[in-house]
Structure formats: C-alpha cells, structure tokens
Amino acid sequence: MSTKRERSLIYLLVNKKDFVTAKQLADELHSSDKTIYCLISQINSQYDERPLIISERGRGYKLDYQQYLDSNQQNVDLRRLATISPVERRNKIMKQLLLVAPRRVQAETLFEEYFLSVSSQISDEKSIAKILQRYSLKLVKNSGYLSVIGSELNIRDAIQSLINDTGIVDLNQILHDDNFPRKYDVRFVFEQIRYIETNIESSIPYPYNLNLFSHMYILLDRVRNTKMAVDKTNDHALDEYPKVSSLDARLLGVSEQVIKNTEDYISVKLPKIEGYYLYQYLVSSRIDGFVPNTVAEHSKVQVVTNDLISAVESLTNKHFHNSDLVNRLSEHIRPMLNRLDNHININNNLLDQIKIEYSAMFQAVKRAIKQLASKYNFSEVDDNEIGFLTLYFASELEKHKKHIDTLIMCTTGIGTSELLKSKIIANFSNLNIVDVISTASLDEALRRYPQIQLVISTVRPLHAVSVPVVVVSAMLNMEDRKKLNEEVKHLQ
Helix, strand or coil, X not given: CCCHHHHHHHHHHHCCCCCECHHHHHHHHCCCHHHHHHHHXXXXXXXXXXXXXXEECCCEEEECHHHHHHCCCCCXXXXXXXXXXXXXXXXXXXXXXXXXXXXCEEHHXXXXXXXXXXXXXXXXXXXXXXXXXXXXXXXXXXXXXXXXXXXXXXXXXXXXXXXXXCCCCCHHHHHHCCCCCCHHHHHHHHHHHHHHHHHHCCCCCCCHHHHHHHHHHHHHHHHHHCHHHHHCCCHHHHHHHHHCCCCCHHHHHHHHHHHHHHHXXXXXXXXXXXHHHHHHHHHCCCCCCCCCCCCCCHHHHHXXXXXXXXXXXXXXXXXXXXXXXHHHHHHXXXXXXXXXXXXXXXXXXXXXXXXXXXXHHHHHHHHHHHHHHHHHCCCCCCHHHHHHHHHHHHHHHHXXXXXXXXXXXXXXXXXXXXXXXXXXXXXXXXXXXXXXXXXXXXXXXXXXXXXXXXXXXXXXXXXXXXXXXXXXCCCCCHHHHHHHHHHHHHHC
C-alpha cells in the first residue's frame, strides 16, 4: 500500500463483516465520497488478477478477504493489526504514555500504526481515560498531544498492572518475552533478586518474585524515560519514612543496598525513598522460611486468620479449622496485611480458573473478607487476593472429598470396559471404582456391594435400581464428563 489513507481504508474494511457504503466509509475517515472512490480505484489498480475491494451496486464495498490474505503486497502489518483486539491496542498506547509520563506525546504518533478512524480514536482515548481514573491518574489532551498526569506511585501502579497482565507464571519466561525488550536490564534485575535471596537466605516464590521484578524493571524504565518523574517523590511517604516503626532491619538494609547497586548501574542518583518503596515490596512478599518483624504483628495475623476461617465455615456450613490450614493461611495473610497497608497489588494468573472451578468457595471467601475488612478497617481486597485465599480452602475440600463407591457397567467387551474405567479414573479422582460388570450381573453386583452409591453405564438398565445411574459413551466425551460431574456434585 503506497499511502497512509489507502492503508487506513483497508484496515477499516478489514473490520467490517459486510458491505459498507462509500458514504459510511467517508464519514468514518472524515473525507468525501469522491475521495473514497479514488482510493478504492488506486488500491484495486495494484492487483492484477482481481480487485481487492469488491463493489456491488446498491450495497457498497467489501474486502475480498482471501485475496487480502493471499496478497504479497505490503499488508503484513495490516494483517497483524487485524488480529490485535481493541483492549490490546489501548493497553499498548496506555503503556507508551505511562512510561514517559508526565511528558506529552503527539496523539497522531500514538495512533498512526493502527489506522483508526477519528471516531475510533476518540473512543480509545475515552476508554484509556476511564482506566487511568482507577489509579487516580488523568489523561490530558491539549493541541493534539496526550499526557498522563498524577503521582509517581500511581503511574508505577498502572504500569505494574499492565506488565503483570501478560500471563507470565515463571520468572524465567521474562527472558524470552517481548514485553521486556531490554535484556540487559532484565539480567540486571535478575541479579538483584538473586542478591536479595542470598542476603536473606531465603527464596521468593511466585507471584511475589514477579511483583518484585516488575517494580525494579519499571523503576529503570521510568529513570530512562524521564528524570523528572523519578525526582517527584511522594512527600508524605518521604516524611513518614524515618518515623516508621517496626521496620525489619535486615530487609531495609538489603533494599537500600539494591538501590545503591541500581544507582551504580544507571549512573543516576535516586531519591532515598526508593529504598523504602523496595522494602515495602519485600515486606509484602511471602518469603520462604523468613518471617520479618513488621507492623502486621503475630497476634493480629492469628486473629485475622482465625476470623476468616470462622467466617468461611459459617458461610459454607463446612468445617475447616485445623492446625495445618491455620499455619498455611497465616503465612499468606501476614504479607497480605502488609500489601493492604502499602497498597501493593499482586496478579493472579489462575483467577479465571479459580472463579470457574471453585465459584461457590470464591464467593464465600469474598463475602467473608468483606466482613473482615469492615471489622478491621482494611483497604479494599481485590479479586486477585481473594483468588489466592480461595485456593487454601479449596485444597482442604479436595483433601477431604468424599469417595463415592462406583460400579461401571458395559455391554461390550473387556477392552471397552477398561478404556472407560481408565478415563473415569483420570477425570474423577473422588470416584472409587469397586468393580466393572456386565448388564446381566447388575442386580447381583448391587447385592454383593451394598455400599455402591453410583452406577456408570454405557446402556440404560432394563429396570429401575436403588442408586443413581449415569449413562455415558465408552469414550467418555465432554458432554458425558459434564453430566457425570453434575451427578457427583449431588452425591458429595
């Protein structure tokens, strides 16, 4: 494609599923019908065999998608852009603005690679402004330029959320992830995390190591992009820093040393408060075998832990109190209380799965936490945190799942029976397969095994039996598993 206008028109048509009139195209591209006719003619002239843009009298214009995909013209970038969702596009633009904030960026520069109509660009700007409001940040537009205005901490929080939303669950993935382009900075941050772990003689597990990485990587990014932003420290936090009591001396010392290492690495003097910011991340992390002396004292942690268990028990009508759960949960709640105090968020890449797999438990924990937040004056606990807490209770349920004594009944040969048995064992750990029987021996088997609670069969029994029967195919397909899962839930 030779001109920007031609590329914009093609990209617009890529996103149209049906015919669209010249007037509609002209309105979206803020041009005239005559210009649209000209552009279409110019584009089609570059294609010898058949036109790229199909015209149909009374209906308008439509892109020939097959021609478009097969074309060797310079539309590789457009094909890539066609696969980018609006959310991904806005996040990318927002990240570009945040990294240089409060500096201005020309709007045309930010949006030009996406070939958007004016109305789509305005819509993106409104969406970005709305997202930034969550972080108490303001999107300012002035004379064709965009900028993000707000405190340095809020800017970093917003960047952190964008970085942590990449689906990374293993810190080593970052070395091969395009979201972190400067590999020399990545290696430096890795070295600093290893330095911290060596000094405190403990390892920092996921997701806390990812949070720590993001914090330091963002610091480097901010320093490289704008010196001004780093110098504008939070005055209130700086005033409070020397007065904070119950700081863990070991963690504070290693935090300050890492900031000195960073200063040497980038040859820039950083504000003293940066040592405290890093300390906040460390004290808000669960560190294996390391219990820092923090504001969240042991007694408070225990009270909150026990209250949470009691609240979940009351809401689910299930018993959870045992020393193992109390210990494991309190180890999570200790740094969580520090995170709430320090307004630090962690990302939970398992959240969607948790909400689906343990939806009832997730809602119960969410209600319980809301009760506790009111009682202990917590700041708002987000779904990422609630998801992690849910896993502790879900694991208890899994451990104490009732085993259901089950018969498998088949009309076909032993091979089919064994296949079905192996599939059931693989998919339903709480089913105890007592026996595999033929249809003719069902009554005898029920007399022999009076404890049977469920029959899984490839054929419906000839007469009613005293226990539930789930009819499935020998291959145990997705629909069969869904049906069987519903029955198992009833029997639990």
